[in-house]
Amino acid sequence: MPPSLSLHIAAGVALRLFLFYATSLPSLLEFRLELSTPFTSIVGVKEALAIGSYEKHSPLLLALLHHLDHPLFWISLDATTAYAVSKLSRPCAAVYMHNPLTLLTTVARSSVSLQNALVLCAVSLAHRGRALPALTFLSLAGALFMYPAALLPPLIMVLLRRECVLGTARLLSIFLATTTAAVSLSRYIAADWTFLSLYTSLVRVDDLTPNTGVFWYLLVEMFEQFKGFFTLVLQLHTVVYVLPVCIFLSHRPLLAYTFLAGTLAIFKSYPCIGDVGVFVTLLPLFSDLFQHARHPVFVVALTATAAGLLPLFRYLWLRVVTGNANFYYASTLLWTFSNGLVLTELLYAEARRVFVDRTAHEKIDVSKYDIRQV
Amino acid sequence: MISWLILLLLIGLAACRDSKDGFDEFLSIKPLQDGRVDTAFNFTISDQDISPHSHLFPLPLVNLLTSPELDIDELHLSLSAGRWDYDKWHYPTFPQLGSSGAEVWVSHKSDRSQEKWNRVVHRISGLFCASLSTSDNTNHLLLDDKTWTYAQISSQLPCTENLTPFIALLPCKSAAGLGQLLNPHKIFDADYHSLALSMFNQGSGARLEIKVEAVFNPARVDQQRQYSTKAMFDRTVKQKCELADSSMVYFGLPPPPGEELNQDVWVVLPEDHEGEVKDGTIELDLMTTSKQLGLALIWPFQETFIYPRYTTKPPIQIRRDQIAGPVEETFTMKITIENTQDEDAQVSYLQSIPWQVKPWLHTFRIYGDSSSDSTSFKHNQAKADKEPYSLQVNTTLAPHSETIIECIYQRQFLKYTDYAPDIHRGIDIPPGFIRFEADNMTKVAYTTPMLVDLATPDFSMPYNVIIITSTVVALFFGSVYNILVRDFQLIPKKESKSD
Numbered sequence: 105m106p107p108s109l110s111l112h113i114a115a116g117v118a119l120r121l122f123l124f125y126a127t128s129l130p131s132l133l134e135f136r137l138e139l140s141t142p143f144t145s146i147v148g149v150k151e152a153l154a155i156g157s158y159e160k161h162s163p164l165l166l167a168l169l170h171h172l173d174h175p176l177f178w179i180s181l182d183a184t185t186a187y188a189v190s191k192l193s194r195p196c197a198a199v200y201m202h203n204p205l206t207l208l209t210t211v212a213r214s215s216v217s218l219q220n221a222l223v224l225c226a227v228s229l230a231h232r233g234r235a236l237p238a239l240t241f242l243s244l245a246g247a248l249f250m251y252p253a254a255l256l257p258p259l260i261m262v263l264l265r266r267e268c269v270l271g272t273a274r275l276l277s278i279f280l281a282t283t284t285a286a287v288s289l290s291r292y293i294a295a296d297w298t299f300l301s302l303y304t305s306l307v308r309v310d311d312l313t314p315n316t317g318v319f320w321y322l323l324v325e326m327f328e329q330f331k332g333f334f335t336l337v338l339q340l341h342t343v344v345y346v347l348p349v350c351i352f353l354s355h356r357p358l359l360a361y362t363f364l365a366g367t368l369a370i371f372k373s374y375p376c377i378g379d380v381g382v383f384v385t386l387l388p389l390f391s392d393l394f395q396h397a398r399h400p401v402f403v404v405a406l407t408a409t410a411a412g413l414l415p416l417f418r419y420l421w422l423r424v425v426t427g428n429a430n431f432y433y434a435s436t437l438l439w440t441f442s443n444g445l446v447l448t449e450l451l452y453a454e455a456r457r458v459f460v461d462r463t464a465h466e467k468i469d470v471s472k473y474d475i476r477q478v
Numbered sequence: 479m480i481s482w483l484i485l486l487l488l489i490g491l492a493a494c495r496d497s498k499d500g501f502d503e504f505l506s507i508k509p510l511q512d513g514r515v516d517t518a519f520n521f522t523i524s525d526q527d528i529s530p531h532s533h534l535f536p537l538p539l540v541n542l543l544t545s546p547e548l549d550i551d552e553l554h555l556s557l558s559a560g561r562w563d564y565d566k567w568h569y570p571t572f573p574q575l576g577s578s579g580a581e582v583w584v585s586h587k588s589d590r591s592q593e594k595w596n597r598v599v600h601r602i603s604g605l606f607c608a609s610l611s612t613s614d615n616t617n618h619l620l621l622d623d624k625t626w627t628y629a630q631i632s633s634q635l636p637c638t639e640n641l642t643p644f645i646a647l648l649p650c651k652s653a654a655g656l657g658q659l660l661n662p663h664k665i666f667d668a669d670y671h672s673l674a675l676s677m678f679n680q681g682s683g684a685r686l687e688i689k690v691e692a693v694f695n696p697a698r699v700d701q702q703r704q705y706s707t708k709a710m711f712d713r714t715v716k717q718k719c720e721l722a723d724s725s726m727v728y729f730g731l732p733p734p735p736g737e738e739l740n741q742d743v744w745v746v747l748p749e750d751h752e753g754e755v756k757d758g759t760i761e762l763d764l765m766t767t768s769k770q771l772g773l774a775l776i777w778p779f780q781e782t783f784i785y786p787r788y789t790t791k792p793p794i795q796i797r798r799d800q801i802a803g804p805v806e807e808t809f810t811m812k813i814t815i816e817n818t819q820d821e822d823a824q825v826s827y828l829q830s831i832p833w834q835v836k837p838w839l840h841t842f843r844i845y846g847d848s849s850s851d852s853t854s855f856k857h858n859q860a861k862a863d864k865e866p867y868s869l870q871v872n873t874t875l876a877p878h879s880e881t882i883i884e885c886i887y888q889r890q891f892l893k894y895t896d897y898a899p900d901i902h903r904g905i906d907i908p909p910g911f912i913r914f915e916a917d918n919m920t921k922v923a924y925t926t927p928m929l930v931d932l933a934t935p936d937f938s939m940p941y942n943v944i945i946i947t948s949t950v951v952a953l954f955f956g957s958v959y960n961i962l963v964r965d966f967q968l969i970p971k972k973e974s975k976s977d
Contacts, residue, residue, distance in 0.1 A: 135805040147838065154840035155859070312891045313807075318947050324935045325894055325943040334944075341951060345958060352962050371951075422806030422933050429935040433943070437950050444954040451961045459966035473968035477960065 109194055113186050116201030117179055123211045124175040133212035138414045140214030141315045141374040143306070144249075146173065149215065158299035160311070162248045163290045165215055178210050178217060185221040188228040192358075195388035200224070203385065205411070209378030216378035219249045223382050227361050230259050233266035239279045247286035250306050251372045254343050257350045258364055261357035309335055309373045314432060316414060317375040318440055321433045342371040349451075359454055362386040366447045370440050377411060380443055387450075396453035396460070403449055406442040414439060498526040498683075499534045500723045501649050503656045507707070508730035509775065510567050511789050513697045514669065515705050518571035519656060519690040521648055526683040534721060535686065536647040538605055543677060543684050548598050552624065553677045554583040555602055557636035560670035560693075561926055568792040569921050572689045575672045577909050577924045579632030580610055585624040587679070592616075595627050606675075607639040615908070617830045617858075617868050630830065630908030632927040636673050638662040644673055644688055655719025655764070656727075659711040659771075660690060668692035703783035706747075706774030715771040718764050729753065729760040729773050740779040747774040793819040794875070796827070796912050798925035803886050807933055808838075813883040813925070815912060817875035825875055827883065829910030830868040833860035834890050835930055837867055841886040844871065847879030863896075889932050897934060904929040 123129050133139055134146050142148045143160045149169050152161045182201065190197035200206060210217045222245035230238035238259060246253030260275050270278070290299050305311065309319050319338060326334055345367050353360035362383045369379035394400060413435035420427035456475060463470055501523050508516045525535040532540050543550055554574065562576040570576045584598050595616060603610045612629035619626045641662050648657045665671050671692040678685045696705040707727075708714055718725055735742035746760065752767045753760035764771065777783075794817055801810040817823050831837065837857075844853055852874040860867035875881055898905065907928040914921055 132804070135803075135808065137805070137807075147840075150840040151838050154842075312893065314891060318951060320891070321935065321943055322947045323893065324891065325940040327940060328893075328895065338951070341955065344955075348962055349958075371954075418806065425931075429933070430939065437946065441950050441953070444950075444957070448954065448957040448961065451958060455961050456966060463968065468968065470968070473970055475966050476969050477964045478967045 106194070109187075109190050109197055112198045112201050113183050116186065116207075117183050119202075120179045120182065120207070120210060121175075123207075124179070129211050130175070130213065133208060136212060136415070137313060138316060138377050138418065139209050139212040140216060140378070141376050142311050142313050143302075143374050144215040144219070144376065146213040146215075149173070158294055159301050159305060162302055163293040163299050164244075164286065165218070165248050167293050168218075169215065173213065178213055181217060181221050182206070182210050185224050188225045189385060191228050192231055192386070193389050195391075196385050199388055200381070200385040203381060205377050205384070206381040209376075209381065212378075214376070214378055215248075216376060216381070219245055219252065220378065220381045220385075222248070223252050223255065223365060224385060226255075226259060227262060227358070227386070230262040231266065231358070233263065235263050235270055235275060236278060238263065239275065240282045243279055243282040243286055246283060247290060250303050251342070251368045253283075254346055254368060255361060255364055257346055258357050258361035261350060261354065262361060265357055306373055307335075307339060311374075314418070314429075314436070315374050315376055316379075316436050316439050317370070317372065318436070319373050321429070321436070324429075338371070339373070342368060342373075352451075353454065355458075356454065358386070358389055359450070362389070363447055363451060366443065366450075370443045370447075377414065377439075383447070390450065390454075393450065393453035393457055396456040397449045398452065400449065403442065403445045406438070407446060410435060410439040410442045499532065500524050501534050501719075501721055502724045503719070503722055504724070504726040504728065505656050505659065506571055506728040506730065507773075508571070509705075509732045510693070512563075512566040512785055513695070513703050513783055514567065515694045515696060515710065516567065516571060517692050517694065517710065519660065519688075520572070521656070521688040522685065523647075523649070523688075524683065524685040528682070528684045534649045535684065539647065539677060539686060540684075542598075542601060542605075543679055547594070548601065549586045549588055549594055550584060550598065550677065551587045551679050552583075552585045553598070553602075554581070554674070555606065555676075556581045556672055556674035557606070557608060557634065557640050558670070558672035559635040559666075560668070562670050562693075562924065564792050564795060564923055566789045567693065569916075569923065570672075570691055572674065572691055573919055573921045574676075575674055575689065575691050576922060577630070577672075577911070578635075578927050579630060579906070579908065580608060580634035580636075581628065581630050582610055582612070583626055583628040585626050590618065590625055590627050599629070606643050608634060608636075610634065614863055615830065615832060615866050616864075617866065619828070619868075619870070632906040632908045636666075636671065638666060640673060641665065641690075644675065644690070647675075647686070647688060649721040650719035654715075654717045655722055655725055656715060657719070658715050659707070659713055661711050661713050664694075664711050665690065665692050668694050697783045697785070701782040703780060704774065704776040706772065708772050708774070715764060718767075722765070725764040727753070727760075727762040727764060727771060727773070729762065729775075731755075731758045731760065731775070733758070741777070743779055744775055744777050747776060748772070791818060792923070793817065793916065794823055794825065794912065794914055794923060796910075796923050796925055798829075798910055798928065800928055800930070803888075807891075808886050808888045809930065810884060810886050811928075813910060815873075815875060815881045815883075817877060817879050817881075820877050822877060823875045823914055823916075825873060825912045825914040827871040827873075827910060827912045828869070829908075829925075830866040831860070831887065831907055832866050832905055833862050833864070834892065834896075834905055834932060835867075835907065836860065836888045836890050837869075838886045838888060842884070844873070844881065844883050846881035848873055848876050848881045853881075887930075889930060891933055891935075894935055894937055894940070897932065897937075901932055901934055904931045 148160055153166055153170055186197040186201045189200050222241045226238045226241035242259055256279055260272060263275055309323055312320050312324050314320050346364055349363055350360050366383035369375055417427060417431040417435045421429055421432045460470060503521045506518045510516055523534050525532055528535050528540050528543060530540060556575060557580050558577050562570060586594055599610050599612055610631060616627060616629050645652050645657055645660055650657055652658055652660055674689040676687040694710050697703050732744055751773060753762035797814045799812045801812060803809045855871040858868040871883060873881060907930055909924040909927045911922050911924045
C-alpha cells in the first residue's frame with residue numbers, strides 16, 4: 105500500500121472512530137431520513153428484526169446486520185471499500201474516505217453504505233478482470249437492494265475490456281447463477297417466499313415517507329386513477345438510460361457505469377443523500393473531462409446548496425411548522441436537478457472530448473472555432 | 479360500596495318477585511374532595527322473557543337483542559365529555575365510565591364478524607343520534623372469557639340529541655320518577671358528563687342498564703360550596719314513577735367535621751327529610767316519601783369556598799404523556815402507572831392507536847419498580863385503513879411502585895386522499911385504560927385522549943406537483959437525449975469576437 109493511500113485510509117478510519125465513539129452523532133443520525141430511507145435505515149432494520157417482517161428488507165441484510173451491526177463493522181466496510189477503489193485510482197479512495205455524504209451515511213449506519221461498498225467493489229474487481237467476484241458482488245447488491253442489478257451491462261462491458269477470457273454469455277450465466285444463489289439463500293433464511301414482497305414494495309412505492317427522490321410527493325398528491333401510470337413511467341425512466349448510454353459510451357465503460365449509478369441514485373424509488381456516493385467516488389477517474397464541462401462551479405455549488413437545504417426545509421416543515429411540505433419538496437427537486445446536471449455535464453464533456461480528439465486528429469486548429477451541438 | 483349494596487338489593491328483589499319484568503332506578507349524589515359533586519343515575523330494566531309485547535323493556539332494544547343477524551350477547555355504549563379527574567375525584571360511581579368521547583363494546587353469542595359489527599354500529603348510531611363510524615378503529619379483545627369487539631371514537635362528544643333517545647327508553651320517560659331530573663341544560667353544563675347504556679342477553683330474558691353520571695361544580699358561579707338537588711338539576715321529582723319497583727336517592731354526606739373548625743361544619747336541609755342515614759349516606763325511598771325531592775347540603779360558616787391545596791389520590795393512578803421524539807416525525811408516548819397502596823395490584827393496560835401513527839416496536843420497553851417476570855404484553859399490528867394498533871399489558875404492581883411503558887411512534891406520511899377531513903387539527907388518539915380489581919369490583923381508569931399532529935402535504939398542490947416533477951424528469955431526459963443524438967460541429971468564430 106502506498107504511503108499516501110494508507111494515510112488517507114487511516115485518517116478516514118480515525119475520523120469515523122472519533123465520530124462513533126466520542127460524539128453523540130450516531131444516535132442522532134440513525135433516525136435521519138435524508139441519510140437513509142425506511143428500506144435502508146438501521147431503525148428500519150431493528151424494527152424489521154423486532155416484528156420479523158421482510159416487507160422492506162432482504163432476509164440476507166437482516167441476518168447480516170443482526171450479527172454485525174457494530175461501529176467496527178461499518179468502519180472496516182468503508183476502509184475495505186476505499187482500498188478496493190484505490191485499485192481504480194488513488195484519488196477515488198481519498199474522495200470515498202473524506203466525502204461528507206458517505207461519512208455521515210456510515211455514521212448513521214445506513215445500509216446504503218453496504219450497497220455503495222458492494223457496487224464499488226464490483227467495479228473495482230471488474231476493472232482488474234476478476235469476473236467471478238465482481239459479478240458475485242453485483243448480484244448480492246441486486247438481491248439486497250434490487251436497483252444495482254441495472255448496472256450489469258456496464259459491468260460486463262468493463263470486464264470485456266479487460267480482455268477477460270469469458271464471453272458475454274458466460275458472464276451473464278455467472279451472474280444468473282450467483283443471483284439465484286443469493287435468492288436461494290434468502291429463501292433459506294426466510295423459510296418462505298414472503299421476502300419477495302421487498303421487490304414489489306420497491307416497485308409499487310406504497311410507503312410515502314419523504315426521501316430525496318421524485319416519487320414520494322408525486323404519489324402523495326397523485327390522483328388515484330393515474331397512480332399506476334405514473335409509477336410505471338417513473339420506474340421505466342430510471343432504467344431507460346442503461347442501453348443507450350452503454351452503446352454511446354461503449355469505448356469508456358467505466359464512465360457508463362458511473363453515469364448509470366448516478367441516474368439510479370437520484371431516480372430510484374427510495375433514494376437518499378448517501379446514494380450519490382458511488383458516482384461521486386468515481387468522478388476523479390474522469391479528471392480529463394473537467395476542462396470540457398460547461399459550468400462546473402455552478403453545478404457543484406448548486407448540489408452543495410441542495411444538500412444543505414434538505415435537512416433545513418425538513419426541519420421547517422415538520423418541527424417548527426413555519427414551512428409546509430412544498431418547501432421540502434422544492435429542496436428534493438433541487439437535489440435531483442443539480443445531481444442530474446452533474447451527470448449531464450459528465451456526459452456532455454465526454455461527447456465534446458471525443459469530438460475534440462477527433463478534430464485534433466484531423467489537424468484542425470480548434471481555437472479558431474466555437475464547438476456547438478447542432 | 480354503595481353500588482355493591484345496591485346490586486345485592488337488586489338480586490334480592492329479583493329473587494322474591496313473581497312478575498317477569500321489573501324497573502329499578504336510583505340516584506347517587508356524592509360530594510367530592512375538591513368541592514365538586516358527583517351525581518349518578520341508574521335505571522335498570524330487566525325482563526325474563528323479552529318479546530315484542532314486552533311490558534317495560536323498550537321495543538327498539540327488544541328488536542336489537544332478538545335480531546339474529548346482530549347476534550348480540552352483551553353491548554355497552556358510552557358517550558362522555560370532559561375529563562374525569564381521577565386524582566381528585568377517585569373512580570366514578572359506575573366503574574366503566576370515565577372515558578372521553580364515544581365507546582362501543584359488543585360481544586356476540588356466536589363468532590364475531592365484521593359484518594355483524596357494522597350492522598350493530600349502524601343500528602345504535604341511528605338509535606342514539608350518534609355518528610359512530612368505526613371503519614378503521616375497530617379492536618378485538620378477549621376479556622372475561624368473552625370475545626369483545628370495541629371501538630373508541632374520542633372526537634364524538636355527547637349532546638342533547640343523544641340524551642333524548644336515552645330518556646325515551648325509560649318507562650316513565652321524563653314525566654315521572656328520577657327521569658324528571660335529566661335536564662339537558664344542566665347535565666351538559668357539568669364539568670364532566672357521561673351517558674351510558676348496557677344490555678345483557680340472559681337466556682330468553684335480558685337486562686338493560688341506563689346510566690348517566692355528571693360532575694357538577696357548585697363553587698364555579700359564586701364560590702359557594704353548598705348545593706341542592708333543586709339547584710343542580712333545576713327540577714324536582716314531582717311524582718313517583720308508578721311502573722318502578724324501587725326508586726331510591728342516595729345522598730352522600732361529607733366526613734363529619736372536626737370540633738374546632740367551624741368552616742367545615744355542614745348541615746343537611748330540610749332537617750325533617752324522610753331519609754334514613756346509613757354509613758354517611760341519606761337513603762331516601764321515593765316510592766314511600768310524601769314530599770317532592772329537595773335535599774341540600776350547606777356549610778353555614780363558610781363565607782367563600784377555597785379549593786383544597788392537597789387532595790388524597792386514588793390507590794392506582796395512570797398518566798399518559800406525549801414527548802417529542804428523536805426526529806421530527808416521531809414522538810415518544812410514556813405511560814406511567816402508579817400504585818400507592820400497601821399491597822400488590824394486578825392490572826391490565828389497554829390502548830389502541832390509529833393506524834396512521836406507527837409504533838417502533840423495537841423501542842418498546844416496560845421499566846420501573848415492578849418485576850419483569852410478572853409482566854406480559856401483546857401487540858396487535860395495525861392494518862392500514864382497517865385496524866388500529868393495539869397493546870395489552872398485564873402486570874403486577876408492587877406496593878408503592880411506579881411502572882412505565884414507553885415506545886417511540888412515527889407519524890405516517892399518507893396519500894392526500896387518506897387524510898381525514900380537517901386533518902390540520904391533528905388526529906385523535908383514544909384514551910388508554912387500566913382495569914383492576916378493587917373492593918370486589920372491576921374498576922377502570924382512563925388516561926386522557928391525545929391529539930397528534932400528522933405531517934401533512936399541501937392539499938392544493940396535485941396539479942402543480944404533477945407538472946413540476948414531470949418537468950424536472952423531462953429536463954434530465956431531454957438533456958441526455960440531446961447529448962446522445964446530436965453531434966458537434968465547428969463553427970468559425972466571428973472576426974469581431976476574436977479581436
